[in-house]
Amino acid sequence: MEKSQEIKPFILHILQEVDEEIEKGLVGITLNVSGNCHLMPVERATGEDFWILCRILKNNPYINGLDVRYNLISDVGASYAAKLLRKQHNLIYLNLMFNDIGPEGGELIAKALHKNTTLKHLRMTGNKIENKGGMFFAAMLQINSSLEKLDVGDCDLVS
Numbered sequence: 001m002e003k004s005q006e007i008k009p010f011i012l013h014i015l016q017e018v019d020e021e022i023e024k025g026l027v028g029i030t031l032n033v034s035g036n037c038h039l040m041p042v043e044r045a046t047g048e049d050f051w052i053l054c055r056i057l058k059n060n061p062y063i064n065g066l067d068v069r070y071n072l073i074s075d076v077g078a079s080y081a082a083k084l085l086r087k088q089h090n091l092i093y094l095n096l097m098f099n100d101i102g103p104e105g106g107e108l109i110a111k112a113l114h115k116n117t118t119l120k121h122l123r124m125t126g127n128k129i130e131n132k133g134g135m136f137f138a139a140m141l142q143i144n145s146s147l148e149k150l151d152v153g154d155c156d157l158v159s
Helices: 009-023 047-057 074-087 103-112 130-143
Strands: 029-032 063-067 093-095 121-123 149-151
Touching: 009 029, 009 047, 047 063, 047 074, 074 103, 103 130
Parallel strands: 029 063, 063 093, 093 121, 121 149
Antiparallel strands: none
């Protein structure tokens, strides 16, 4: 890895479980790194942690879903999510609910979806993308015909 950052223990544990599933021959795996898991105490993932996940997912054909709801991804992580959406062609589900993503992060993700033809379901609920970010998603929907579900509830969109 290019950056000198350790993988947090809870993320490492999740990745080890995914490796076991891959060894069993499973495909179409959703990587669940949700920050509100009550089964085990977790430290919430940050934008920099999301960078690590993106590096792992970039060339992984077995994982087609990523659930990182209720973390602290912010606009930093949104920029990595945008890069992932431009480069990873297996991802069909992405849950970014309640991650403190603002208008700038919303813009980056929406623009990345202009050319993405694989993502089918995106959940942005609870991120404060506001009208500015919402308009970028509206423009993206004019171009992207493959996205089937987009959830932007509670994103501070006002009329």
